[in-house]
Amino acid sequence: MNTDFINPFLESIINVLTTMAGTEAKPGRPFLKTEKSAKGDVTGIIGLMGEKAKGSLAITFTEPAILHIASKMLGEEIQQVDGSVADCVGEITNMVTGGAKKILSEKGYKFDMAIPAAIIGKHHIISHKTDGRIICIPFETPAGSFFVEVCFSE
Secondary structure, X not given: XXXXXXXXXXXXXXXHHHHHHOOOOEEOOOEEEOOOEOOOOEEEEEEEEEOOOEEEEEEEEOHHHHHHHHHHHHOOOOOOOOHHHHHHHHHHHHHHHHHHHHHHHHOOOOEEEOOOEEEEOOOXXXXXXXXXXXXXXXXXXXXXXXXXXXXXXX
16 A cells, blocks of 8 residues: 555544544554454544545544543543433544545545445454455553554555
């Protein structure tokens, strides 16, 4: 996978969480993900299609991390994963992808975005939209961890 596709998503997630949730997120060491099961409890996933490449982004949050982030974004204490949390994850996924899409367009990559979907549940399966390798980047926040998965094929 072209590494040009990874950094825009990382830059965008940090920007979205800082701006929208006042939450600092520190990236860990990327790794190649080989299994389909999620490393968190709530996932937002979105597909991207372009002339030069196609792929998908998945952002998987552990329950403590997303409850903290959703509470900050919504301005009220959220204590359980529910429909409003799923909507929040979908919106985060959409904003991150939009920000990355802008950065990628400046590098000559044009993409159309699908509508994000949210998946809730422990040990759920993430199905990426291509057969490309899945690069997973763990992040830590003050409330817990989340994982960004980028999967593209050219």
